[in-house]
Amino acid sequence: MARISRVLEDETLRLMSLPNVVGVGRGYKATAGVRTSAECIVxxxxxxxxxxxxxAQDMVPAEVRGIPTDVVEVGEIRFLGARVGAADHGEENVSSTVGAPTSGSCARRLERMRPARPGVSIGHYQTTAGTFGAVVWDNKTGEPFILSCNHVLANATSGRDGRARAGDPIVQPGAADxxxxxxxxxAVLERFVPIHMSGRVPACMASRAAEKAMNxxxxxxxxxARVEIVIRQFPFAANTVDAALARPxxxxxxxxxxxxxxxxxxxxxxxxxxxVRKSGRTTGVTTGEIxxxxxTVRVVYSGNVTAIFRDQIVTSPMADGGDSGSVLVDAEVRAVGLLFxxxxxxxxxxRMTSVLDALGVTT
Structure with missing residues (x-):
């Protein structure tokens, strides 16, 4: 495992530059469709x-520095906000092959709920909808906060683009519902971890209004002649979490x-x-495995705008649009990850440990 991790550290950038590659990680090698116990570079x-x-130079090698590779087709990886309003917010359903929810009515997850519980619809007032992931507590003050994704609670902001700011309204259910x-x-937006993207990022509402007036x-x-206002983001910045907090x-x-x-x-x-399991706004409780x-994955936001995320967890299909923010748990209901x-x-x-550390909270 240690050797694979070292090789990944050195070779991921090269492998990610190959055509068609959207992710590189560590997993089990599959032979003739049957998973083995041998670890490999996925x-x-x-x-x-x-x-x-x-x-020849565009092919994934059969092995990298003596470690076998396994090529897995996953399709295009996208942020999983609700589809309604996708043209404005870069959020789409993925027509997932995820199975039916294992328990609970999904209809109630789209409704207003007080007190609201993790697993239901929520969102920044200018986005569509995602999932209320968990209640967490501030490490310094002990205050309770709502945990979900940046792109659910903070409109996928970089912190410099005007798309969201602390104090913005958070609605439950989300606007799409x-x-x-x-x-x-x-609640109101408390704090977030900025998302760094590459490509041409849509400007905030104020900029769009100015663009319309000028045109x-x-x-x-x-x-x-026509004017288009866009915000260019640093092209190679890597993210580790898509996470934000709201203060009830x-x-x-x-x-x-x-x-x-x-x-x-x-x-x-x-x-x-x-x-593993998760409880989400769209598909309810679903099960899968890591x-x-x-x-490292490349995630599409909208058009040619993408974001690179490192040190991520990949599971079998467990979600659909609107499930972003759901907490991944093991059989003992211990938090493992944050779906995005x-x-x-x-x-x-x-990784949930990365999320909690970045936001300064605990479960």
Missing amino acids: VLVKQKVPGRVLE GGTVERDRI NWLRATGTS LRPDSIEPSILDLGELRGVTEPELGMA TSVDT AGSDRSTIYN
């Missing part, structure tokens, strides 16, 4: 392509018991093959 690709149509600031505000003026003058307006408006799972019983590290750890992205063949989570 290379996640958007689509498997026959070797005969690839240039009918939540409004006037009726359903449950109206240009149109009135008869010119064909009233402490008694939330409770810590996760819908259909119960209260968290601590935190643990992910292990290959670990049986297929890759120490994984996925495809029709896999689901991606931040």
Whole structure:
């Protein structure tokens, strides 16, 4: 394991630069579709392509510095916010092959709930909807906070783009499920870990308004020129978590018991093959297993805008759009990860220990 980790540290950037590669991590080698107990470098690709149509330098090598590789087709990995409003927010469903929820009605997860419980719809007032992941407590003050993803509670902000700021309204249910600031505000944005993206990131609402006004003026003058305001992000910054906190307006408006799972019983590290569950806004309680750890993934936000995340957990498909923010737990209901992205063949989570450390909270 230590050797694979060292090789990953040295070779991930090169492997990620290969065409079609969307992730690189550590997992078990599969032979003829059967998983073995041998660890390998797992290379996640958007689509498997026959070797005969690839240039030699574009092929994933059979081994890297003596360690075997395993190429796994996962499709395009996207942030898993709810689909409604996808054109504005870069959030889509993934038409997941995830099985039916194992328990609980999903309809109630989309409704207003007081006290609200983890597993239900929530979101920043300018986003669609995601999942209330857990109640966590500030390490210094002991105050309770709502935990979810940055792209759920903070509009996928980098902290410099004007997309969100501390004090913004958080609604439960999320806007995609009918939540409004006037009726359903449950919290305000407390703090977040910035998301660093590459490509052309859509500007904030104020910038879009200015863009519209300038284009109206240009149109009135008869010119064909048009203005587009975008924010360019640093192209190679790597993220480790997509996470944010919201401060409830009233402490008694939330409770810590996760819908259909119960209260968290601590935190643990992910292990290959670990049986896991999550409780999410869209698909309810689903089960799966961890297929890759120490994984670097490229996640699509919108169009050509992507974000790189390091040290991630990959599971079998367990989620769909709107499940972002769900907490991944083991059989003993210990927190393992925070769901934020996925495809029709896999689901991606931040390590919970990384999330808690970054935000200065505990479960």
